[in-house]
Amino acid sequence: MAQLQIDDLSVEFRTRHGVVRALDGVSLSVSRGEIVGVVGESGSGKSVTAYTVMGLNDAAARITKGAITMGGIDLLAARPEAMRELRGREMAMIFQSPRTALNPIRKVGKQIEDVLQEHAALPRRDLKAAAIAALARVRIPDAERRAEAYPFELSGGMCQRVMIAMALACTPSVLIADEPTTGLDVTTQAVIMDLIREMSRATQMSTLLITHDLGLAGEYCDRIAVMHAGHIVEIAPTEELLERPAHPYTRRLLAATPVPDSRLDDLNAIPGHLPDLRGALPPCRFSGRCELRQPICDEAELPWTELSPQHLVRCRFPLS
Amino acid sequence: MPIAPGCVRLSMGPHPLRRAAQAVAAATMAGEPLMAFVWKRLLGTIPSLVGVVVLTFFISRALPGDPAAFFAGPAANAASIASIRATLGLDRPLPVQFVSYIVDLAQGNLGRSLTTGQPVLTDLLERLPASLELSSFALLFAIGIAIPMGVWAATRINGGVDHACRALVTVGAAFPTFFVGLLFVYLFYFLLGWAPQPLGRLDEIAFSPPPRVTGAYTIDAVIAGDWPVLRAALAQLILPAISLGLFALAPIARITRAAMLEALSSDFIRTARASGLPVRKILMAYAFRNVLLPVSSVLGMVFSFLLGSNVLIEQVFGWQGVGAYAVAAVIASDYAAVQGFVLMMALLYVLLNLLVDVFATLVDPRVRFEG
Numbered sequence: 001m002a003q004l005q006i007d008d009l010s011v012e013f014r015t016r017h018g019v020v021r022a023l024d025g026v027s028l029s030v031s032r033g034e035i036v037g038v039v040g041e042s043g044s045g046k047s048v049t050a051y052t053v054m055g056l057n058d059a060a061a062r063i064t065k066g067a068i069t070m071g072g073i074d075l076l077a078a079r080p081e082a083m084r085e086l087r088g089r090e091m092a093m094i095f096q097s098p099r100t101a102l103n104p105i106r107k108v109g110k111q112i113e114d115v116l117q118e119h120a121a122l123p124r125r126d127l128k129a130a131a132i133a134a135l136a137r138v139r140i141p142d143a144e145r146r147a148e149a150y151p152f153e154l155s156g157g158m159c160q161r162v163m164i165a166m167a168l169a170c171t172p173s174v175l176i177a178d179e180p181t182t183g184l185d186v187t188t189q190a191v192i193m194d195l196i197r198e199m200s201r202a203t204q205m206s207t208l209l210i211t212h213d214l215g216l217a218g219e220y221c222d223r224i225a226v227m228h229a230g231h232i233v234e235i236a237p238t239e240e241l242l243e244r245p246a247h248p249y250t251r252r253l254l255a256a257t258p259v260p261d262s263r264l265d266d267l268n269a270i271p272g273h274l275p276d277l278r279g280a281l282p283p284c285r286f287s288g289r290c291e292l293r294q295p296i297c298d299e300a301e302l303p304w305t306e307l308s309p310q311h312l313v314r315c316r317f318p319l320s
Numbered sequence: 321m322p323i324a325p326g327c328v329r330l331s332m333g334p335h336p337l338r339r340a341a342q343a344v345a346a347a348t349m350a351g352e353p354l355m356a357f358v359w360k361r362l363l364g365t366i367p368s369l370v371g372v373v374v375l376t377f378f379i380s381r382a383l384p385g386d387p388a389a390f391f392a393g394p395a396a397n398a399a400s401i402a403s404i405r406a407t408l409g410l411d412r413p414l415p416v417q418f419v420s421y422i423v424d425l426a427q428g429n430l431g432r433s434l435t436t437g438q439p440v441l442t443d444l445l446e447r448l449p450a451s452l453e454l455s456s457f458a459l460l461f462a463i464g465i466a467i468p469m470g471v472w473a474a475t476r477i478n479g480g481v482d483h484a485c486r487a488l489v490t491v492g493a494a495f496p497t498f499f500v501g502l503l504f505v506y507l508f509y510f511l512l513g514w515a516p517q518p519l520g521r522l523d524e525i526a527f528s529p530p531p532r533v534t535g536a537y538t539i540d541a542v543i544a545g546d547w548p549v550l551r552a553a554l555a556q557l558i559l560p561a562i563s564l565g566l567f568a569l570a571p572i573a574r575i576t577r578a579a580m581l582e583a584l585s586s587d588f589i590r591t592a593r594a595s596g597l598p599v600r601k602i603l604m605a606y607a608f609r610n611v612l613l614p615v616s617s618v619l620g621m622v623f624s625f626l627l628g629s630n631v632l633i634e635q636v637f638g639w640q641g642v643g644a645y646a647v648a649a650v651i652a653s654d655y656a657a658v659q660g661f662v663l664m665m666a667l668l669y670v671l672l673n674l675l676v677d678v679f680a681t682l683v684d685p686r687v688r689f690e691g
Contacts, residue, residue: 056593088596095594100587103606105684114605115595150685166595 001072002029003206004053004091004174009066011052018278022048024230024285026066030174030206035197037209037217037238039253040227043274046210049227050176053208054093055083070174089119092167096179098159102151108162109135109147112169119170134169135162138195157188161195168199175200176208181216193220214257218242223310226250229274229285236311246307246318249286284315292317354681361677365670372666373425376659377418385653391434408434421659430663431656435648440660444642448664449535450521451634451641455626457538457557458564462622466569467615470576471608474584485573492570497629501563501636508559516555519638527552560637564629568622572615579614583607612683620676624669 011023023045030036038046051057053068055075068075070091075083087093095101103111112131116122122130128147135143138161151159160180167175177196181189197220200207211217217224218238225235226249234247245251255268272289275281283302287293297316305313307320388405389396396404405411409420424431430440465488473482508515516523521537527549530540538557541550583589584607592602630643638644642661649657680687 054594056590084596084598086596087594093594095587095591097587101591103588103592103610104686105610106606114592114597114601118595118597118601152686163591166591 001069002031003071004028004030004208005067005069006049006053007067007069009049009052009068010064011048011057012062012064013058013060014062015060020277021281022061022230022277023052026227026230026232028208028225028232028235030208032173032206033201033204034223035200035207035209035221037211037221037224038227039211039214039217039224041212041270041274043229044227045230046212046227047178048230050093050178050208050210053174053176054087054091055080056087056093085119088115088167088172089170090172091174091176092170092172093176093178094160094163094167094180096182097156098163098183099151099156101163102159104151107148107150108154108159109149112147112162112166115166115169131169134165137168138162138165138199140165155188156184157192160184160188160192164192164195164199168203168205171203172205174206174208176210178210179212180209181211181213189216196220214253215259226253229281230277231285231314233286233315234311234313236307236313240308240311244307244311244320246305246311246313246320247286247315248290248292248319250313251319354678357681358674358678361674362670365674369663369666369670372663373422373659376662377421378414380653380655380658381414381417383650383653383658385651387434387653387655390652430660433649433657434654435652435657440656443645443657444660444664446535447640447642447645450537450639451627451630451643453536453538454557454560454564454634454639454641455623455630457561458568458626459619459623461561461565462568462572463619465565466572467576470573471580471603471611473573473577474580475603477581482577485577489570489574492566492568495566496632497563497567498632498636500566501560501633504559504563505636515559516552518556518559518636520640521556522549522553523556556637560633560639563636564626564633567629568626571618571622575618576611576615579611580607583610586610609683613680613687616676616679616683620672623672627665627668 006026006028009023009026010021013020013022026045026049028036028038028049038049040046048057048061052061052063053070053075055078063076066076070086073086075086078086102108106114109128109131112134113127116127116130116134117124120130132143132147135147140146140158140161146154146158146162151162154162164180175196180196181192184192193216196207196209199205209217209221214224218241221238223235223237224241225232226241226247227233228249234241234245234250236244236246241250242254245254249270252268252270256270258267270289275285275288282288282298283300284290284297287297290297294317302314303316305315305318307313307318386401388401388408388410391408392401392404402411409417412420421431428441430444432438433440433443436443469481469485469488473479473485476482504515505518509518522529529537530544530546530549533540533543537553538550541547541553589602589607592606597606627643630639630641631647632643633639634641634643635647642664646658646661648654649661
């Protein structure tokens, strides 16, 4: 069984302006040592999926259906206190804009010590050394001195390393990286992603990489799930998804992703917007933007089409 | 995430204090920076102090009323008033008076009060502890209620405490302190009889003031180990301190709540939650410590407001502080006393702001030794 297993998960948000159905029947699994990418445009439900797994959703969120298990533990049934103990120890998360994600007035070493103190069975006097070791593990040079630094004294890339060090301090079995390289310059992006991949492989950690950048996901993930408007529309091993995209949306995303030789004219924006997730929605939430739409798309229940055992697409008329 | 109310710690405990002490030690070990910063700030206040000196001199002269006539008394005639004016030096042209005032000031001489006949400096130093004692208790009362309330309100928006907080903020901001003071006297002294007579700092018929060390009766009573006097002094203090404190409560609670809300919704709190830190640690070590900075700058401001409001509340409660002294001085056109009072207030204000800035450098590493 996969280390992280999400089954048929539906989440809605009760807002002043109606109920937003942010996730609808999302299923996803991540095995040990595997990196799975979740790709989609803003508002597609990538982050809601991540926050639901972590149990960090807003109070307005309600899980209406589905199950999440991690290493056999039912996360949706776990009490808040049990979830808190799992966070940081068994599952960890890193965020975008690492500079603001760290406490501005606490030394970075101290922030790692806080996590260790909570989750690692270490005597107090060993915390400092353990925090420095965690920093050294993500290859921060001169870790002992850097532990004494405040976030504002470090570069964005260095702060993200600190975040990774903090997330991995207790060697969690699941890591969720939510747009970990957004806001970093390109060379730093590669360094950070290499580090995440290396750590996942080294500790057999299941990694969920959330990104809007299909190119980045293509480079680092074993499998990719494409999300659109709260649905997973296609999921496949990376190579297969990139070479034989079956969902019209995936194909559109690929056409909108720059490759080294592409010029601006070569890139195609996806027409239309995400549908409003309040009120009645068609079975296929992409149908409003789809050129290949047929009358039946808006009528019958939407099936999963299995192109190969690993390649599933949620479209009645998959491309081939 | 639900945050249990029991998890809000009302006091900060020794931990942050110890850290502040370490920060001071670190700053002093680092050598000059902190002291250089203090000196720079002190030098920077000189222009405003000069402005205060010039303004108070001329404004007090522009007040209606004639100190010579006041001093000469109701039976005086024009000749005796003129002779008194000459002895007081008030017949000289204003610039000449101003220069002699500056010369005196440079020697630390604030002049002599016409109403008390004593040097103004002596008068002020004698009365200042009473005012500081009152303001400090008022501030302590305000902090003790406003900060826990603001923190609690922020963790449960629209909960009971949040509504209570809003109501108290409105009341505290809407009612003038002297009105609250009078209301309290009417309620707790006249109607209920719980409070002693609102006539000063101590019931001097039953008790005699403790030997003067700091000038604050409560502290001096503790030093002397005189518990009945401490009790009596506190009994006198409680109504004026609360009337003043209610007024200070509003801005503190509002800022604490707003800053706490902002801190709680920030990215680093999300990180702390994602790291599975306990709620109490997130609230105190992460959110509240980030709130200290805005709160401390408001505290500095509120304390100086309090020193100003003392003028009214001291009148209501017969408190022998500098506020009541200043009111008497203005009524009598007692120039030296008015100038001395304003100058002292300006100095206190400057020192208070400096204190806040130094505190800020200790709390927030980002502001350390900048400009």
